[in-house]
Amino acid sequence: MNFLEEKIVKDGIVKEGNVLKVDSFLNHQMDIELFNQMGAEWKKRFAGKNINKILTIEASGIGIACIAAQHFGVPVVFAKKSKSINLEGEMYTAEVESFTHKNKNKVIVSKKFLNENDHVLLIDDFLANGCALQGLIQIVQSAGATVEGIGIAVEKGFQSGGKIIRNLGYQLESLAIVESMDWETGSITFREE
Amino acid sequence: MNFLEEKIVKDGIVKEGNVLKVDSFLNHQMDIELFNQMGAEWKKRFAGKNINKILTIEASGIGIACIAAQHFGVPVVFAKKSKSINLEGEMYTAEVESFTHKNKNKVIVSKKFLNENDHVLLIDDFLANGCALQGLIQIVQSAGATVEGIGIAVEKGFQSGGKIIRNLGYQLESLAIVESMDWETGSITFREE
Numbered sequence: 001m002n003f004l005e006e007k008i009v010k011d012g013i014v015k016e017g018n019v020l021k022v023d024s025f026l027n028h029q030m031d032i033e034l035f036n037q038m039g040a041e042w043k044k045r046f047a048g049k050n051i052n053k054i055l056t057i058e059a060s061g062i063g064i065a066c067i068a069a070q071h072f073g074v075p076v077v078f079a080k081k082s083k084s085i086n087l088e089g090e091m092y093t094a095e096v097e098s099f100t101h102k103n104k105n106k107v108i109v110s111k112k113f114l115n116e117n118d119h120v121l122l123i124d125d126f127l128a129n130g131c132a133l134q135g136l137i138q139i140v141q142s143a144g145a146t147v148e149g150i151g152i153a154v155e156k157g158f159q160s161g162g163k164i165i166r167n168l169g170y171q172l173e174s175l176a177i178v179e180s181m182d183w184e185t186g187s188i189t190f191r192e193e
Numbered sequence: 194m195n196f197l198e199e200k201i202v203k204d205g206i207v208k209e210g211n212v213l214k215v216d217s218f219l220n221h222q223m224d225i226e227l228f229n230q231m232g233a234e235w236k237k238r239f240a241g242k243n244i245n246k247i248l249t250i251e252a253s254g255i256g257i258a259c260i261a262a263q264h265f266g267v268p269v270v271f272a273k274k275s276k277s278i279n280l281e282g283e284m285y286t287a288e289v290e291s292f293t294h295k296n297k298n299k300v301i302v303s304k305k306f307l308n309e310n311d312h313v314l315l316i317d318d319f320l321a322n323g324c325a326l327q328g329l330i331q332i333v334q335s336a337g338a339t340v341e342g343i344g345i346a347v348e349k350g351f352q353s354g355g356k357i358i359r360n361l362g363y364q365l366e367s368l369a370i371v372e373s374m375d376w377e378t379g380s381i382t383f384r385e386e
Contacts, residue, residue: 029306030269032262058252063259063269069225076223076256113222 003037004153004175005190014181014188018156026153027060027125032067038175039068042121042151045173049148051121053077055114055140057096057107057132064153065123072121077113079136081105092142094135107135109143116144127152127174130161137170149173157191196230197346197368198383207374207381211349219346220253220318225260231368232261235314235344238366242341244314246270248307248333250289250300250325257346258316265314270306272329274298285335287328300328302336309337320345320367323354330363342366350384 001009013021025031051072056065057079065076081096082105090111097104114120122136133150140147147170155162155174165172177191194202206214218224244265249258250272258269274289275298283304290297307313315329326343333340340363348355348367358365370384 023303024305025268028270028273028303030259030262030271032259032268035259036263059255059271059273062252062255063271066223066225066228066256066259067263069223070229070260075218075225077221078223078252078256080221080252110216110221112217 001190002041002175004034007031007034008154008176008178009188012188014183014186016183018158018181019183020154020156020178020181020188022154026064030063032063035064035067036070038064038151038153039071041175042068042123042173043071046121046149046151046171049121049171050119051148053114053118053145054121054123055079055109055136056123057081057136060126061124064125068121068123068151074121077109079107079109079139082108092139094138094142096135097129097131107132107139109139111143114140114143114145118143118145119148120145121148122150123152125153127155127161127165127172128159130159130164133161133165137168151175154178194383195234195368197227200224200227201347201369201371202381205381207376207379209376211351211374212376213347213349213371213374213381215347219257223256225256228257228260229263231257231344231346232264234368235261235316235366236264239314239342239344239364242314242364243312244341246307246311246338247314247316248272248302248329249316250274250329253319254317257318261316261344267314270302272300272302272332275301285332287331287335289328290322290324300325300332302332304336307333307336307338311336311338312341313338314341315343316345318346320348320354320358320365321352323352323357326354326358330358330361344368347371 054076091108149171152174155177157177284301342364345367348370350370
């Protein structure tokens with residue numbers, strides 16, 4: 001097990017319905033030293049890639065992306081979730097369905113902060129069905145920019161998102177891929193690398 | 194002028210209606226090196242304070258809080274905005290009015306991540322009328338925890354938030370306090386320290 005898998009086993013909580021709660025260190029309370037290790041690991045896995053910007057999505061991707069950005073020496077842009085149509089200025093938009101909240105959000109990024117010269121690393125905390133990530137990819141493509149890679153903290157390997165994204169040819173680096181969970185025993189099985 | 198005031202003069206945009214756009218470096222695209230300088234400055238201003246946790250509010254406070262947290266060696270908790278009443282588990286809640294969006298949000302923090310032993314530094318990107326901040330203070334008080342200080346990037350000194358918070362006796366450290374703006378000339382006047 002790597003450092004993130006060990007942390008998940010130690011502090012993650014498995015709940016009924018294939019729910020994995022990691023809110024004590026990843027997406028409500030945030031363990032900054034852990035994020036730093038994650039950033040260092042992505043830097044290693046994306047070595048040699050020409051990355052000049054990190055793109056993430058509010059809210060729980062932002063902290064991870066900012067700490068990771070220090071390892072790449074690049075700025076971060078976060079896509080905003082918005083239900084309003086009254087967008088000031090010119091925006092790239094994509095529609096994203098939330099697995100957790102069962103609703104649709106419009107995701108927006110100002111055209112000022114993404115263009116055809118950008119080589120983008122996408123960062124997010126979770127990958128399940130991949131809807132949020134596909135929204136971010138769509139936004140990068142609308143800008144004529146290049147997705148150089150995708151860094152995810154926790155992937156639910158038993159859902160389709162990871163497979164879809166890898167089949168599209170992207171370098172997807174999930175630091176922990178959960179193959180199965182058992183809420184009655186609390187056990188978690190990770191994909192072998 | 195300090196480093197943040199210089200950045201605001203260089204890259205901020207003054208718009209009609211006392212609107213200051215800092216989305217190229219603070220709250221949409223994020224300048225991580227700038228955040229690092231802000232963190233170092235707060236560490237200096239809150240020297241000697243016993244701080245074991247940073248509390249912020251989604252979304253644009255999160256990046257600043259995470260980078261600042263590295264200077265204090267503490268975890269970050271971010272309060273979530275939620276319109277849903279169906280809250281899983283036990284939550285501290287406060288109601289917060291948004292100046293920008295003219296709506297009310299419920300702000301929530303899990304009781305697991307804040308208790309009477311916590312000495313909290315509040316961090317946010319903007320302070321105008323102070324509603325978001327008062328929500329965070331209310332949550333810290335509900336937990337029986339202590340507000341050790343408040344770090345703000347940009348305070349609108351011509352609105353009442355800063356005065357209210359200082360009158361309540363809190364150590365409020367805003368790194369740039371805008372006294373006035375003129376959207377026709379683009380000029381910005383800062384409060385002298």
